[in-house]
Amino acid sequence: MLVEWNTVTSAVCSYNTHRINVIDIGATLQPESDCNMPCSGNSSEICGAGDRLTYYTWGGSPLYVWEFPTGNDAGLYEFLIGGVVVPLLTTASTNGKVTFLEKYGIGPPNSTGAYKLDLTQINNFTAAWRTMHVKTDIFCSGSVILPDRVGRQINVGGWANDATCGVRLYWPDGSLGQPSTNDWEENVNELSLQAGRWYPSVMVMANGSLLVVDGEEGSNGAPVPSLKILPKVGPTIFCDYLDRTNPYNLYPFLAVLPSGGVLITYYNEARILDEVTLETTRTLSNIPGAGTAMLLPQYAPYTDPLTIIICGRSVPGPEVALDNCTIERMPSKRVETCMVALPDGTYLILNGGQQGRAGFGTSSDPNLNALLYDPSKPVNQRISVMANTIIARSAILLMDGRVLVSGSDPEDSCYPQDINNTDWAYGQTVPFTITSNSSGAIRVSLIGAVSSTHGNSMGQHTIFPAFSCSGNFCTVTAPPNAYVSPPGWFMVFVLDGPTPSFATWVRIGGDPANLGSWPDYPDFTVPGSGPVEVWKSPCDGLTC
Incomplete structure (x- = not known):
């Protein structure tokens, strides 16, 4: 397994280098001979002198080329139905419907914390939206779809108290256009995490079990720098690297590696863990960025190295968002970036803010500019600037290839x-x-x-x-x-x-x-280990 962080480096020495517009600031160019002080880190280079700053210009081809499509090529946004929730966590269920989770118990309109949207019922508001229920507060929890026969959704962790130990399961039922009756199942006295977590990540491992990583003891509490397995296997595993990088490492990125092992990226660090012991087998070089991470496409016969792109973040302190990806630059800065994998191997980059971090009122200046990232193009020429969104919220891919941004909706279509x-x-x-x-x-x-x-x-x-x-x-x-x-x-x-x-x-x-x-408790309904349940498509019985 080869993991490389490809980064653009500069061939300048260790002095203050500034790209200065000499007209704007009233500076004048001076003879190069005035810059005659040897650099402290490399005496063979010159580091200025006499209050001089070195000014560089670039006369080659553009370092970054962004495309600007117009018309339909820039994307189209449609408002198809009003919403009942500002979702915190959005999931496309295996039956074609979409589940939304939000902070529980804060009053209308988000009083229950759980809702479902049927994408075929956009002309019937009552039929399209269904109110569901959770028992504890899922604010800043982690979710994933299980590999069981019905594709249950699991949600772990949460806001405070019992919610941080919460393990919640939902069995999606009802085909598109048909009512659903199942609800979220939860009982913290029967099924709970071994250590409560706020802001955890969760991943399906190669052996089919679940890895739960990191978090804090409730909102802005002490770190919970550990790993655990679901269903429960042994104690939690303390990780000094998570303890050291708290609170900048919350919601770490996890991935199973094609050669075995687990990749974890947290803040600006990364390492590979043994898939059995979860101990570190290799510490990687620091990442030139600490934002949203995505796996780029894998192609048969799967012999190429796994490639990961990480885009956007903000710097500690002033919390100004950055415009960097690990291998190139974006045309605008953003933190809390959403990246949606599209069916053709490209990625839609959108949402987030240009200042701040995650949390109540801690992110500002929303970034409404959407980008299309095409990894098949040359580096520094992969980004197209698309049409602006009107909201800066979570985004997921739908079954018809469109992207749902907190309440958009697909039209009925047929399988080709x-x-x-x-x-x-x-x-x-x-x-x-x-x-x-x-x-x-x-x-x-x-x-x-x-x-x-x-x-x-x-x-x-x-x-x-x-x-x-x-x-x-x-x-x-x-x-x-x-x-x-x-x-x-x-x-x-x-x-x-x-x-x-x-x-x-x-x-x-x-x-x-x-x-x-799993789990074997009276408050939880399990589907068993038989073959998958097949959901009917909107095309069943039709000629496509």
């Missing part, structure tokens, strides 16, 4: 492909049929199930698997193992050129940790 097998084994070859005319530029992508909060897309994963077609009959080959693709749920898109189909949800890798039979 027919995938009936929704439970894939590693390496399995799965047939599907293209049921509409195509240009022949076909691709298949797998987008991991995501829960989005605070610029952290827990579960994000983009894979372009091997596939082949003969006419309209095609086959796709599932990823080879749990290190390339940890067990879990994915949206499968078939793309005709740049245009994605309506997605099909599939489970890859099964449920090796038998989470479908």
Whole structure:
């Protein structure tokens, strides 16, 4: 496994270098001979003298090139239905509906803390929105979709007291257009975390169990610098590196590595953990940034190094947001960045603020500018500046390929492909049929199930698997193992050129940790370990 932090460095010596507009500040250029003091760190270089500052100009090709699409190419925003909640955590469920979680018990409109939106009912406000319930405050908790047969959503941690130990489960039910009846299940006296956590991250490991990392003892409390496994296995594991970097490391980024082990990035540091002991096996060099992280696409045959991009953050102290990614610059600065993996392998970067940090009233100057990041283009030429959003909130990918920004909504559409097998084994070859005319530029992508909060897309994963077609009959080959693709749920898109189909949800890798039979308490309903339940699509019974 090779992990590299690609960063742009400067070939200047260790003195004050300023790019100065000499006209704006009234400065005048002086002879180079006036700069005659040797640098303290490198006596072979000159570091100015006599209150002189070295002024540099660049005469080569532009260091950064951003594209500015117009019209439809810049993106289109639609307001389709009013909302009932300002969501803190947003998740696309495996039945096509969207769940929202928000701070519990603060009064209307967010009095229950949990809501569900049926994306097919936009013309019927009452049918579109369903009020659900949690028992403790999920504010700044962590979520992920389980690899069990029904794709339950788990939410852990929370605001204070019992909420920080909370473990909440929701079994999505009801196809699109049909009512749902299930609600969140929670009983902190039966099922709880071993150590309460506010701002934790959670991830499905290669063995199918859950890794819960980091946090604090409630709002702005003492650090909880430890790791734990769900279902419970042994004690929590203390991490001095998390203790040392608190509070800048909250919601650390986690990823299973194709060669084995777990990558954790926290503040501006990173290391690889043994997947069994969770002890450090390798400490990586510091990251040139500490913002939102995303895995870039993996392509069959999965021999290239795993690439991770980290964009945006703010600096401690003045908390001014930065415009940096790990390998290039963005055209605007942002903190609490949202990055949404799109079916074609690009990423939508949006939302966040230009000043401050996460918390009540601690972030200001919202960044409404949306960017499209295309990793297939050369470095420093990958970003296009898209149409501005009107709100700066969480964003997730929907089954029709559009992005939901706190209350947008897709129209009904049909599958241009027919995938009936929704439970894939590693390496399995799965047939599907293209049921509409195509240009022949076909691709298949797998987008991991995501829960989005605070610029952290827990579960994000983009894979372009091997596939082949003969006419309209095609086959796709599932990823080879749990290190390339940890067990879990994915949206499968078939793309005709740049245009994605309506997605099909599939489970890859099964449920090796038998989470479908967990937890064994009377207050929790479990689906068992049988085959997946298949949700009906809006296209069932129609000719697409």
